[in-house]
Amino acid sequence: MKKKFFLKFLYIFLLQIIICAELFAQNRIELFRKDNLIPNIISDKVNPGGIFISPGIGIEVPFLKFAGNSNMALSVGGRLEYSTLKLYPFVLGVSYYYQNHSGSDVYKTENLLNSLKTKVHNVGVGCDFILNKYIKQNFTILFATVELKYLKINREISPENTTLDIKADDSVFGVAGGLGFTLYIFDIYGTYNYAKEYSSFSIKTRFRIPLIRF
Numbered sequence: 001m002k003k004k005f006f007l008k009f010l011y012i013f014l015l016q017i018i019i020c021a022e023l024f025a026q027n028r029i030e031l032f033r034k035d036n037l038i039p040n041i042i043s044d045k046v047n048p049g050g051i052f053i054s055p056g057i058g059i060e061v062p063f064l065k066f067a068g069n070s071n072m073a074l075s076v077g078g079r080l081e082y083s084t085l086k087l088y089p090f091v092l093g094v095s096y097y098y099q100n101h102s103g104s105d106v107y108k109t110e111n112l113l114n115s116l117k118t119k120v121h122n123v124g125v126g127c128d129f130i131l132n133k134y135i136k137q138n139f140t141i142l143f144a145t146v147e148l149k150y151l152k153i154n155r156e157i158s159p160e161n162t163t164l165d166i167k168a169d170d171s172v173f174g175v176a177g178g179l180g181f182t183l184y185i186f187d188i189y190g191t192y193n194y195a196k197e198y199s200s201f202s203i204k205t206r207f208r209i210p211l212i213r214f
Contacts, residue, residue: 049086054093096124115157126147129146
């Protein structure tokens, strides 16, 4: 199961790298780059910018107490972004991600459980800080990211057991922070997500699609 999980994520990750390499080799990309608004193209615009949608996928690795009862999971979702020249080097965003963690074998054995699933819905509001304003790179855009999050947790426990040290339903607020880089339209980044007993570390990749440019 874990082997298939890693192979699926690795396939998606490598596919994005191959696409980036092909686009770079052909030199056919026209992008709205967060650190490269070209003056002669936008000279007639007072505050150029846009709204973007960024579908994403990654892995979520539980920490501390969460790691004691759950395995890592695939995380899927996306982010809606807003960026203008006046906001630079900040990019604002609202995100939603979902993951379904299977219960760890040790925890299920110790508590005589047949199955345990922890479904987590993440809603976040945050921003990226573009580091290329201070750290120059030729082909990538470095950024730091921070996000305030709301997590809604639902567990499926079989058989039902009221003596467990975990809750069947819960909701918590958390905060996430991390670093990443942009390669053409793709972001690759890692974050530490603090959310009490649901803290985790994640590695995600997402690609940016422009919805509105102004």
